[in-house]
């Protein structure tokens with residue numbers, strides 16, 4: 001018994017061409033809109049994900065001493081790892097095949113000064129080698145190519161090799177506050193340090209790249225350090241750019257006079273192994289053979305660890321989800337309206353099919369095949385126009401300024417293929433379901449009633 | 457059982473005490489009252505009655521597109537009540553042909569495709585060639601070969617009804633039911649359609665049962681059943697053929 005009527009179904013679409021064109025356009029535009037939105041959210045999501053994990057040195061997993069994330073800033077000694085513990089942890093991390101790389105986490109606050117003027121700093125200690133690896137990571141190359149976190153000067157990894165004193169990277173805002181906008185390499189390396197005349201009423205040109213740090217040592221005393229500014233970088237955010245500085249981890253540790261670290265940023269080879277890593281690594285670290293020092297393993301997307309990521313994504317998902325749902329609803333209503341009307345005006349036709357021997361299931365199949373033709377064709381049009389729009393927008397090179405971010409970003413859309421597939425299936429099922437729903441209701445009728453006044 | 461020449465002894469349709477009523481709010485209208493009827497292969501029968509007399513109701517019950525409240529309807533030896541919905545579909549597809557007053561053609565399909573429709577779901581027609589042969593034969597029978605690729609809106613009323621007749625014939629049914637097939641046609645075209653049906657009955661032995669309220673057709677029909685207020689009277693017709 002034949003059960004498919006693709007040819008008949010296709011021809012039947014000509015029956016109410018106007019309505020089918022309207023419905024088809026609704027599906028196509030709705031789908032194109034969903035593709036655009038998805039491309040936008042996909043792009044932003046990946047951008048700030050990669051930014052958070054790599055550029056911000058968060059890692060896929062942040063490892064802290066128990067409660068260290070919240071309390072390290074207040075009681076650093078209590079919520080940090082001893083050298084002994086560091087060796088244990090690093091040994092385990094090195095032997096874990098899932099781990100791509102790791103970096104100790106260390107940070108501190110104090111005052112940075114040009115000799116006349118001091119402002120507070122918030123310093124992050126980084127491993128210059130890791131910094132180097134992160135900057136050329138494929139994920140970074142793919143999703144955040146325009147993040148040039150170093151605006152000027154040399155990377156810390158290179159600076160360490162050439163400088164005889166401590167080196168530091170500061171943000172543009174800190175640099176202009178201190179009048180240290182020229183970096184070390186812009187001065188003659190051999191030049192002697194000149195004393196700044198703070199009383200002078202005339203603005204003097206910057207004479208060197210030297211800054212001084214002041215802070216509290218972990219051992220209770222005061223800590224001071226001279227360093228050369230070797231580069232200007234940006235955290236990517238206005239708020240943190242006011243006080244952020246970066247120094248090699250070992251320099252920062254010796255400034256605070258400690259060997260301890262706050263924790264570790266751990267990058268995995270496969271992001272999909274995140275959950276299993278958190279489970280098993282925690283068990284291994286707290287295993288009986290090791291000192292029972294409890295730790296926290298926090299995934300990168302956790303709100304307390306990456307508030308910017310979490311907040312932005314929540315907002316983005318809410319917005320994109322809302323607009324997509326509105327689009328999907330518009331499509332749904334358009335499709336429902338069309339299928340209901342189609343089935344309604346074709347009541348006596350359904351009666352005719354029944355009277356010449358079509359089984360209920362066959363009529364249902366016929367109508368569903370009609371709607372598959374219609375929605376399949378429309379989804380195809382929507383897919384093509386969606387990609388064309390994405391391409392057009394990318395070529396227009398629109399620069400926009402997201403709130404809180406320093407500098408402009410180019411609006412780049414990257415279509416999310418798997419989401420497009422899911423939405424296409426959803427929209428297809430939607431039309432099939434709504435057709436099925438109307439037809440099945442009609443098929444409950446007596447055939448003589450379907451044929452109606454006209455048939456009798 | 458039958459004394460009519462060319463008519464087989466075993467009835468293809470048999471109604472016994474068939475009753476059908478409709479309820480409209482408080483009012484119950486009995487559209488068909490205790491109908492008894494036998495139809496044999498090769499017969500050409502008219503069901504004549506005034507508007508509202510129950511012609512359509514009776515034809516619908518015979519054609520399995522409506523259900524009787526009580527009584528027994530036997531088609532080709534099987535009790536309709538015992539059949540599943542799919543079995544009834546197959547019965548309509550293979551044993552019964554329908555012709556409607558308003559033709560009920562699909563506007564986007566041409567003559568060929570409209571006639572082909574019932575064969576799309578006919579499980580006994582397996583090869584595409586056989587299907588094609590049957591469609592062409594049916595179209596030839598109603599003399600529409602010259603407009604085979606025209607769509608309904610390019611045809612006259614009489615031609616459209618011929619398409620409907622061809623569609624009813626394509627499944628080679630043992631019985632063709634036609635509910636006022638000429639009601640939407642002018643009298644000249646009507647009589648041509650009746651001529652065609654008579655010719656098909658004589659040449660191809662197609663069994664016809666059609667309803668009409670047009671008394672002028674009476675003289676041209678072998679067997680006439682009158683229906684009045686849901687009641688069937690005894691058959692009437694040309695004297696030598698009366699009585700069952």
Ligand SMILES: Nc1ncnc2c1ncn2[C@@H]1O[C@H](COP(=O)(O)OP(=O)(O)OP(=O)(O)O)[C@@H](O)[C@H]1O
Nearest residue numbers: 456478480485487506507508509510511512513514
């Ligand atoms: N679906 C229905 N609901 C209620 N009453 C109905 C229904 N169908 C038919 N009837 C009633 O049953 C009676 C017989 O109707 P039927 O349509 O069989 O008559 P008919 O002889 O075919 O009339 P016509 O020549 O006008 O087509 C009428 O009184 C009609 O009002």
Ligand SMILES: [Mg+2]
Nearest residue numbers: 456511512635
């Ligand atoms: Mg009627």
